[in-house]
Amino acid sequence: MASKTKNAKLEVASQLDAVDKEFQTFQILNEEGEVVNEKALPDLTDEQLQELMRRMVYTRILDQRSISLNRQGRLGFYAPTAGQEASQIASHFALEKEDFILPGYRDVPQVIWHGLPLSKAFLWSRGHYQGFENTAALNVLPPQIIIGAQYVQTAGVALGLKKKGEKAVAITYTGDGGTSQGDFYEGINFASAYQVPAIFVVQNNGFAISTPRHKQTAAKTLAQKAVAAGIPGIQVDGMDPLAVYVAVKDARERAINGEGPTLIETLTYRYGPHTMSGDDPTRYRTKELDSEWEKKDPLVRFRKYLENKGIWNEEMENAAIEQAKEEIKEAIKEADQAPKQKVSDLISIMSKELPSNLKEQYEIYKEKESK
């Protein structure tokens, strides 16, 4: 006969507290461009602050031009970036040339500021094989398409940097949806186990295509996912360039000092569609939500901050816009001059020395294409 089990009561209150642990959103500039966290202000010169602004303005223009080039059929795959400039450009601004970037597909701007010529970025967008040709010295990989894959690879790049004793970090980006992937957990956990110099950025723009953030997980923040991996997790106002800069700079310093990886969640928003391949955000977002986030715009608040400091004006803004437009025009011209792709080109980049089957197919296509 089954005996009655005692009504034992597990003490779980403290564990539940851990689940509800609050992560403060780190902020330096509020929506009005006012400093709300004086002691956290980064040690940036006026010139550096202007350069950061210039890059954000440039990136906003690049986004507008890319969207219209895409609509004209002159660009291939494109994932809009407007709204995420602080998250993307200010995080990159905290890096050095020797740091290695593993971008997601929306993170083309960071790759460009790390040294990929704009014309090559356009070629990549078109799927042209010359897009990432000769990039071995740039410390970047092509934007990742399989969401989460860049996280596990980042653990490997960072372990490589550690083994070589280099004073550099590997940094990677994904979105809020990416944190649901197995590779997200495997990546941050491997990085933790080996205590490697890695920075994992989650650009939480609220939607994974159409799926809202709250449907990804019941976790209150994405930053707290770091806790289970045993690494620091930081939530930062992703519309505040100075806060993003400081969070990444700080993570970089700790990584280089051998203190291991950091997970950074940036709270941000994309104004445009998921990609230019047919996504319609009005199906899943309200105008009210859009305008709520537009009030937080990173360019607006940083412009106000710099203008109040007397180091930014309309003339400088227009110069940045003109420079962007000019360079984009030149880059597209250059991209248009790339050779028309042939199957034999594609075969020849499968590996340095072709295996027997491809050698044979190369000759067949070469012959066909010469006619």
Next chain:
Amino acid sequence: MAQMTMIQAINDAMRVELKRDEKVLVFGEDVGVNGGVFRATENLHAEFGEDRVFDTPLAESGIGGLAIGLAVQGFRPVPEIQFFGFVFEVMDSIAGQMARYHFRTGGSFEMPITIRSPFGGGVHTPEMHADSLEGLMAQTPGLKVVIPSTPYDAKGLLISAIRDNNPVVFLEHMKLYRSFREEVPEGEYTIPLGKADVKREGKDISIIAYGAMVHEALKAADELEKEGYSAEVVDLRTVSPLDIETIIASVEKTNRAIVVQEAQKQAGVAANVVAEINDRAILSLEAPVLRVAAADTVFPFSQAESVWLPNYKDIIETAKKVLTF
């Protein structure tokens, strides 16, 4: 020369390469202090240290990603997937990522990664450990897929795989790990990838096989000889890319062929070999090329294995159909 089992030859190959090239790293689940669940990495941790030979957390996709990142940083990773039945967990890293980086970067990055993994039936593993999944790998552009059948071949092929600048999936049949010993030279020697080996010469029929099936084919050839048939046994050794030249030369000599694989019949390596023969040597054939393969079920485990796995009797039966066509 020393007498070695295949597992010893594999261990020796890694030792040779760890010694020769400091960029070579060996890692995976339990490969460190424990020396691997089959002892493939026995003593390597003690000999080369934690920096070169190390355990990973238990996550195959993580292992694949780690290998890719290390390759990007100029290392020559030799990760182990503890059993190839677990490959689905790391399929994206292998087929979606490392096989494509050279292409995606227009040649900026090479992926000199050798993924070692035990596979194959007949040793009563638990479920989902023993599947022959080389067909999935062979269908993936950018990968080389190597399957040795002897200790001597295993060492020479593994050294070549580690030195190769492309990702190589190196599959080690569990039944062959300790089934026999043979002379294996000390030190380094290589056997080129993509080259088949005629394991037995014959003139009446070509039996094309790889992995453990090479030994079933040799046994079948012995039996057929008693009945007056001379069978040639071709060991593919590399299933992607195929050594078309050796296959066709053999078929043109014997004019009859069968292809043997332990894997299920559907799609797969044997079907590909048959297609290549039909493409290139159909006028040399006196009979259709037939396959010996397992049934198109999932891999059964333990007691059901011996019923399911193709063996020399199946090979003899199919060979006779072709010989008497």
